[in-house]
Amino acid sequence: MSISPQQLRDLAARAEALATEVRALCDSAPAAAAERDPLQAARHAAGWLDRGGEDLQRAAGDLARIRSLLERRCGIPWGVCPEHGNTLSYSVNVTTCRVCGRTWERDRRGQPCQERVTWKVTDRAGTVTTMCDGHVLGARATTQGATFTRLDAELSQP
Numbered sequence: 001m002s003i004s005p006q007q008l009r010d011l012a013a014r015a016e017a018l019a020t021e022v023r024a025l026c027d028s029a030p031a032a033a034a035e036r037d038p039l040q041a042a043r044h045a046a047g048w049l050d051r052g053g054e055d056l057q058r059a060a061g062d063l064a065r066i067r068s069l070l071e072r073r074c075g076i077p078w079g080v081c082p083e084h085g086n087t088l089s090y091s092v093n094v095t096t097c098r099v100c101g102r103t104w105e106r107d108r109r110g111q112p113c114q115e116r117v118t119w120k121v122t123d124r125a126g127t128v129t130t131m132c133d134g135h136v137l138g139a140r141a142t143t144q145g146a147t148f149t150r151l152d153a154e155l156s157q158p
């Protein structure tokens with residue numbers, strides 16, 4: 001099981017609630033002059049809790065963004081072999097890869113690609129397309145001057 005953005009948001013909400021509670025407590029009664037320093041330290045801690053909550057919110061947002069990118073489907077309107085690309089033959093309700101012999105029911109070439117997006121392709125004009133491993137093989141063969149970036153490499157950059 002993986003961490004969900006919501007779990008991080010819940011922790012962020014607790015950090016924020018804790019900060020509010022610390023401030024409310026510090027403000028709840030007049031402090032004697034000699035008690036001022038420890039109460040000042042407690043208010044300072046509330047500030048750290050605020051920042052911790054903000055960092056957790058930011059982390060939750062980043063996690064959600066990366067998740068949705070990793071879970072996106074290729075969607076190119078024809079199917080390919082996930083490993084070999086444009087190598088499919090279709091006959092009698094079965095699609096077969098001519099290289100590895102893997103088979104699929106029905107005409108896979110006639111359906112939008114359901115594989116996960118793993119590549120980002122930037123053409124010379126700067127247009128970005130995302131696609132799966134299988135489709136990137138064809139794109140490499142036919143696209144001149146495009147840049148191919150693996151999404152996991154892209155995502156691991158700061």
Ligand SMILES: [Zn+2]
Pocket residue numbers: 081082083084085087097098099100101102
């Ligand atoms: Zn194949």
Ligand SMILES: [Zn+2]
Pocket residue numbers: 074075076080113114115131132133134135
């Ligand atoms: Zn694809």
